[in-house]
Amino acid sequence: MARLLTLGFWNTLASIILRNRLIILIGIIGITVFLGFQWKNMRLSFSEANMLPYDHPVNVEYQKFLDKFGEEGNLIVLAVKDSSLFTPKNFKAWNDLNASFKQYEEIDLVISIGDLKKLKKEQNPQRFELIPFLEDTVFSKQQIEGYKDELFNKLPFYEGLVYSPNSKTIQSALYLKKDIVNTSKRKKFIENTLTPRILEFEDKTGMDVKVSGMPYIRTLNSQGIMDEIEIFILAALLVTSLIFFLFFRSFRATFISMTAVIIGVMWAFGILGLLEYEITVLTAIIPPLVIVIGIPNCIFLINKYQQEIKKHGNKAKSLQRVITKVGNATLMTNITTASGFATFALTESKLLKEFGIVASINIVALFILCLLVITIIYSYMPQPKERHLKHLGKSWVEKLVDWMERMVKNERIAIYSISIIILIVSIIGIYTIRVSGSLLEDMPKSAGFFKDIEFFEDEFDGIMPLEILIDTKRKKGVLKLSTLKRMNELEEVLEEIPELSKPISIVNLVKYAKQTFYNGNPKYYQLPTSQERNFILPYAKSFENEAGVMQSYVDSTGQYARITVFMKDIGTEKMEKIEEALAPKLEKLFPKERYDVSFTGKALIFQKGTNYLVWNLTFSLGLAIILIAIFMAWMFRSVKMIIISLIPNLLPLLMTAGLMGYLEVPIKPSTILVFSVAFGISVDDTIHFLAKYRQELKANHWRIRKSVFAALKETGLSMFYTSTVLFFGFSVFMISSFGGTKALGGLVSTTLLFAMLSNLLLLPSLLLSLERSIANKKTLREPAIQIAPSDDELLEEDSKKKQ
Incomplete structure (x- = not known):
């Protein structure tokens, strides 16, 4: 009964979609326009992502500090390490540069050689007077040498503040007004005023000015993220469309798929704007993620449509079969993927919560979009010709599937042995993984501002503020x-x-x-x-x-x-x-x-936040595994099937973790994100395979061996196509200049590649080896929902309609 109700539902849905094509298209256009207007609400994050909950003790202590002393991350530092600075022309130019910043409303205070004061003792009355360090505005070489000697040898008060004692590097400090540090005014000042003035000074004097400080780093880092969004989207579209075309050899199919995912990207930006979430290093990867995840949906739908056309040549029936036969299975796989992302929303980290909400909403919306756009556009287009269907019988793909069949049939011992070796080696590698709370590790190493950070670390022992608060x-x-x-x-x-x-x-x-x-x-x-x-x-x-x-x-x-x-x-x-x-x-x-003494400051907040985020990501991964395991048991009505479904997906995760240990890739927010993302996507292959296997079992009267190979032959092609697209799609992130994004791309690609091999070799091998205890009629009872109806059931439904 559940089967027929499910089948009836999808048949009804197919009829509604195909009969109301124009209305649905207008609706999609309307939603796209509405979400397009929400783009205006998108904004770049101007504050550091606080990964701790507001009520976390470390955050409470930091807020206490801010209440007493205000924003502490408002310092921009400029430095020159050049002996020619101490010549009359350049010395004056340096003082003029720093003095010029005082006129801007964004600046609260400037401390440079020209602004230094020194204490002078006066006797009548007894007092200390603050007098200027520089007595003139025009300098001779002799005067400058005198100032230099006094500063470096007689004023230890300014050591580390204005000069580095080792190399005689001179430093200036610009304190931004605290109320603009976390606003767009900071960005405008740095881009439109600070940077041009420094470049002008460098051209005039020939000296190299080093610039750093948290406001400066955050601005350039955020701009780098924005610049890369466009590159990722274009690269993902180019790579996935090229691979798609190589597989299908059809401009039409490629165009339809690209149309669906481009609309999906527009919706992704619109949803970010609608929810008024800031663009962070995580939410920035959602639009290209939509492309990479959307194309496999298109592959399953278009591949099934072309298979149906080749089988009976009826376009209307083919489109209906696409919705009826593939729609449900694709919905299930998208729900599992969305569930993997949705677990992030259950964490207490604002950064992860927003990423999880937007990603999961977009994945479900993307499924609906692909299903509607592909079926409706194909319904208006002429029926595919023979040349559009040639890819269905490619000899090299058939050879690949035949090789997999031979391996599963004859080399199961080898498959198990290799799996066990991978498991042991991976566990050894896992023990060598370290946790990293580095703020700078993920930043682009080739960027000018990163080289400046290294300079300040060498000269002044760092630029990340650590505060010690003392309550007497x-x-x-x-x-x-x-x-x-x-x-x-x-x-x-x-x-x-x-x-x-x-x-x-x-x-x-x-x-x-x-x-x-x-x-x-x-x-x-x-x-x-x-x-x-x-x-x-x-x-x-x-x-x-x-x-x-x-x-x-x-x-x-x-x-x-x-x-x-x-x-x-x-x-x-x-x-x-x-x-x-x-x-x-x-x-x-x-x-x-x-006394009460506590450590606080942005440096500590980030590092404690990293530990907290790693714990939250580990929790979300565990939760995703549990949810998907329950979901699989519910779909197949068999708790025992959890074993078969999880093993091929957990092994690639362990292998990737081991690989991180051997390659010295640390555990950090960007890399631990890999496991939840990869697991949510890779389990889709398991669902497709087991759904087809369950269907073949009934058609073949519970002959397990025949059913396994039939399922492998039927799903192997689509799984290979989608995994290839996912591999190259996520590899796009490796072009990033940000270490975390690069690691995310490389590790997810690697995990998904091994997940495909695991699902096409290890999964069927387990089904054959455990056929008597797990993969039999008693274990695989009637599913709670029908994932993919068989051809006989579809024919039965068709005959009922005719009656």
Whole structure:
């Protein structure tokens, strides 16, 4: 009864589609136009993707920091490592460049040689005065040498801030206004003002200016993502259409398929705009993903249409059979693929949730689109000619399928042996995989801004801000000498860690005050003693409201202090080791009953977020496997069939994981995404094969051997076609300059290729070997839904219609 109801439903649906072709086409055009208007709501993400939930303890601590000190990722740094900078012409040009940025409303503060202040002790009344470091605007060679000597040898306060002590690199800091850091104004300023001014300076002086800082990196990185979307879409269309044409040798079939997937891409952009989701590194791959997943739908539908035409030559019946016989099976495979993506929506990561929602909606919408567009356009076109059907009998494809049959028939021991060897070798490789929380690892290594990042890591020990928030639990507790000494001891510990830069805090200013009190002698750049503090205090009081940038290192109540260090892109593993090593020292320096000390900042947020995201992706993969296993059991009414359906799909995943270990590809968001994507797609082949096998079992009176080979012959061609398209389609992502996208493309392609071989060799071998215990009539009871009706059932339905 369930079978007939399902068959009746699809027959009714086929009649509705073919009788209302024009209305449906108008509806598709209307939806496309509506979604096209939603493109205006698409926007690039201007903030870092926070991979942690809002209520995660690390996020809560970071929000606490922001409430006290505001946005900390607003620094852009410029640097020059060139001895010719210290010539009158170039020195003035450098100062003029930095001074010019002050006129722009986007800039909050500029710190460069031209803006430096130095403390001067005055006696009557006792006070510290801030005086300009540069006394003139026109410089002689002798003056510049004097400034250079004073800066590098007498002002340790500015070490790591304005100059690198090792190579004498000069650095300037531009602080963007905090309220524009995560808006489009940041992008406009960098593209329309900062970059042109720097290029003009380089042309004028012949010096190379290095630029970095989180706002700058994010802007160029985001623009790279946008630029690649267009390249991916064009490359995916070109590759898939070329392969499709080579298989079908038909411009008409290729044109129809491309029409369907191009509309699908337009819908993908429209859905992103409709939901008002930002374009991130994940959502950016959805449009080309639509093309790669959509073409296999087209292959199954068009291949079946041409097979029916070749069989009986009736176009109307062929189109109806396409909907009735292939529509249900293709729907099931698309649902399993969509389910794999939908599991991302169940995670607590906003980044993954949005990707999962948009991807799953688009995959289901794409199935409907392909089914409607292909059947309706073919209904208006002339019947395919003999030359359009030649590909159905290609000798080389037949030879490939014959080889698979021989392997399954005669070499099952070899197939099992190779599978076991792959499994063992893969497990060994899995143990060597490392987890990476590197912010820079996925960025394009050939990009100019990446080379600049490496420069700042070498010269200034990094550009990623790591913050230490100290709560003294009492007002003005930061300025107590005991607290300052504890902070100083912590900074000395931090300076010993090679991956971290020189710390910046209120301690630096207090040390500079003592140096100034002793007439600028650099050897007194240290914290005052209790006795010295009493002498220095009258001078320091006059300076409390003039500290400039250093005021941002103590909050207005004096209860909270921050220590800022910049860190190299060291990844999760090293960062965790540093945290573990610092924990006992922090506990000793800052007793918990008197102080609360916590690590925070964008660098830590990203690395903790990576660990969290990896866990969420692992959870979503496990959930996808469970859901699809339940789905398979429901479809075939057999829990035992889960074993047969999962083994050929899990083995390629394990093989890919092992390969990652041997190739030293780390586990990170982009690479662990591979497993969920590949599993959701590869299981489609299993469904197609088992659906046809179930059908052949009944037609052949439960003769298992005959049914296995009949199913292999029938589905082998389509599975080979679709897997080839998927392999080359995902390979398109390997042209990306982003390491994560490149790894995603290469690993998914590899996984799907082995999944095809596994489904065409290992799956039928298992069915034959386990025929008595699993693959028999008792096990394969009546399915809950009819996936692919047999020809006899279709004839029976046709005869009922005629009556």
